[in-house]
Amino acid sequence: MQPHGKTREILDIIVDRFKNHGTPPTLRDLAKEAGFSSTWPVRYHLNKLAEAGYIKMKKNISRGIELMDQATGVPILGNISAGRPIEAIENPEGYIDSVADYLGVKNDSFALKVKGDSMIGAGIFDGDIVFVRRQQTADDGEIVAAIIGDEVTVKRFFLTDRGIELRAENPKYGPIITKQAQLLGRIAGVVRKMR
Amino acid sequence: MQPHGKTREILDIIVDRFKNHGTPPTLRDLAKEAGFSSTWPVRYHLNKLAEAGYIKMKKNISRGIELMDQATGVPILGNISAGRPIEAIENPEGYIDSVADYLGVKNDSFALKVKGDSMIGAGIFDGDIVFVRRQQTADDGEIVAAIIGDEVTVKRFFLTDRGIELRAENPKYGPIITKQAQLLGRIAGVVRKMR
C-alpha cells in the first residue's frame, strides 16, 4: 500500500537526499524537516515505511537507512489487463533506475550523442544516446562505435578480407571499407528522449 | 586526473555503497575495508578525491560524503577527434545515470516492456522499455500508451471526429479508431538493451 500523509512526506525527503547522491538524513534531520519536535514520530513513520518494504533500517548505525528499489526506481510493467487500473499493479517485472546498471556496463564505459540518420534502420536516431562498452574487437554484425579519420561513427561491424567493413542501416549511405578504423567498443544500448 | 592505488580503491568502495542505495561509509568503515588501522590515511585520500572533484566532504557531519556526477554517471561525449584518445577527454557534455532523471519523469511514472513490432518506424522495437508519463490527454502526433480492450498498446495518437485514432508505425498494421481507449500517458523516452 502507498504511504500517505506524514509517512509519505518523510519518504520523499529520504528519496530526495539519495537521488542527489547526498548524505542520508539523521533522525533529527527528518524531525526538523518534517516539523516534529522529537525523533519518536520519525521512528514511528520509518517503521511503517520499513514494514511496507520501502526502506530498511540498520540498527545502531547513524543515518542507517537503506532505500529499496521500490522507492527509487521506475516500475517495469509487463501485461496489464483493463480491469485493473495501473495504481493497483503490485507485482511489476522489476525496477529501472540507473541506465548503466540496466545495460550491464561497467565504470569505464561512456556514452555518445548520435548525430545523423545513418542507423535509423537499427532504431538509432539523431540525438539518441548510445552506450559504448569498450573493446578492441567485435563479432560480425555487432553495432560498434569507431573512429574513422577525424570523427566518431556508429555502424554495424563486419570483418572482410579487404579490412573492416562498417555498414550503415540506411539505404542513403554505402558501406565503408577500411583498414584504418580504430574500434572504440560495441554499443550496449540506446536511450532516447522523445521530443 | 584519474585516481590510482589506494585512492582509487577508496573511491570504488564509496561508489559501491551509493549504488546499492546503502548508507555511506564512515571513516572507520573505509579504514577497515581499505586495510588501514587509522582514519588518517582515509582522510588523506578523501582529500585527494575532493580536490580531484570526485567527492565533496561535509564538515562535522557523519558519513558526510557527497558523490559528484563524475564518479557515478557515464560521461556523454560529443565530438571526438582522432588525435585525442578517449581517455584524454576532459570535458564531456554531461553525465547520465538515472533514466528517469534524464527523461525528466517524476515519481508516479512507470515503464512498459514493448511487445511486437508495430512501432518499428518510430524506432521502438520488441523488447524495448518505454517510459510513460501519466496524463489523460495528448497532442496530435504524440506517441502514447493506451489500454484497448484487455491489453496495453503503444501507438501514435490522433484525435478525429470519429474518436481517437491510434496509428502504428509499421505498414503491416492499420490504424485503430475507437472511443473506448483509456489513455495511460505519453511516452517520454525509450531504453533498449542491445542483444
Place this chain on the structure above:
DNA sequence: GACTAATTAGCACATTTGTGCTACATTAAT
C-alpha cells in the same frame, strides 16, 4: 460524549563518529 487507537512531545543515556595532533614508515628525487 466516551473510549480506543493512532500520533506526537520530551528527555536521559550510551555509542558512534568526525577532528586534531604527534610520531613513524615508505618512496622518490638529487
Place this chain on the structure above:
DNA sequence: ATTAATGTAGCACAAATGTGCTAATTAGTC
C-alpha cells in the same frame, strides 16, 4: 647516501546520533 615528499599508525576528545521510556495529545469509532 641524504633529503624531501608521500603515505600510515595511534589516540584522546567533543559532538553527533540512535535508543528507551513515559506521558501528552489528536483522530477515529460506536
